[in-house]
Amino acid sequence: MIRLAVRCRPDQAEIVLAELTVLAPGGVEETTTAEYVEYAIYGAEGELPDIGEVEAASGDGLVGVVATEVADDWAERWRAFHKPLAITAPDGGTSFWLRPPWEEGGPGEFEVVIDPGQAFGTGAHPTTRLSLQLLLVLHDRGLSCGPLTDLGTGSAVLSIAAAKLGWGPVSGYDHEVAAIEAGKENAEVNSVELELERFDLKSGLPELGPTVVANLTAPLLEVLAAQVDESNRPDRMVCSGLLATERERVEAAFAGVGLASRRFLVDENWGGMLLEAGK
Numbered sequence: 001m002i003r004l005a006v007r008c009r010p011d012q013a014e015i016v017l018a019e020l021t022v023l024a025p026g027g028v029e030e031t032t033t034a035e036y037v038e039y040a041i042y043g044a045e046g047e048l049p050d051i052g053e054v055e056a057a058s059g060d061g062l063v064g065v066v067a068t069e070v071a072d073d074w075a076e077r078w079r080a081f082h083k084p085l086a087i088t089a090p091d092g093g094t095s096f097w098l099r100p101p102w103e104e105g106g107p108g109e110f111e112v113v114i115d116p117g118q119a120f121g122t123g124a125h126p127t128t129r130l131s132l133q134l135l136l137v138l139h140d141r142g143l144s145c146g147p148l149t150d151l152g153t154g155s156a157v158l159s160i161a162a163a164k165l166g167w168g169p170v171s172g173y174d175h176e177v178a179a180i181e182a183g184k185e186n187a188e189v190n191s192v193e194l195e196l197e198r199f200d201l202k203s204g205l206p207e208l209g210p211t212v213v214a215n216l217t218a219p220l221l222e223v224l225a226a227q228v229d230e231s232n233r234p235d236r237m238v239c240s241g242l243l244a245t246e247r248e249r250v251e252a253a254f255a256g257v258g259l260a261s262r263r264f265l266v267d268e269n270w271g272g273m274l275l276e277a278g279k
Contacts, residue, residue, distance in 0.1 A: 001070040005040040007063040013037040034269040089136035127240040130272025147209030156183030163192040173199035218242040225253035240272035
């Protein structure tokens, strides 16, 4: 078994992931640091796809491509790597328990079950953890009600969590077909109803609920801010996917459309912010 890893700059992650999921619709493994994002796919020697299109699309954003041989027991070790994860509101209070289906539940008041074999995230990434923490902040303030829109929903971890916390209806949008399919499967496993639809945020915005979650890169968050005005501005937004060093530029983009930063959290150099309308 061969592990083919593609490393890119964080600002090129969306492009590289989009190209890789076409070549490997079964899913990719993601590892993130402050310097790069790594996506890995697995396959027998001679069966891995040609990543020429990925290299062409990412240009100078590609940091490196590494192929390594994986030990025969890699599947068991991969399972052992994915452990249950507790997410608690930053000031204490409500907590979430994230786990793969083969692990037992824990003490969290709410539980989300996500199969790491699916593409687009399990909830363990710092930006997802930050988003969940900020959703818990809103929940503990009594604001987990009414419609919620999840932009860049991926495996629907945040949509599922929002539905379990009390928001509804919950609508999720992603430009990848595989993400929508994974999200629907995860929603069924967690017994929640979600409205999931393929949508390219670079071409416009869907109808936004009073609460919006957007776990996107800083450039995409700026694209999103540029499309918000008084006619579609939500009451509050949870944004993550940006590096902590990109905080000021993203806050400035949303301040220009009447959404002020009320809370900012940092986890492993990644940032998450809570924005609210009004002064």
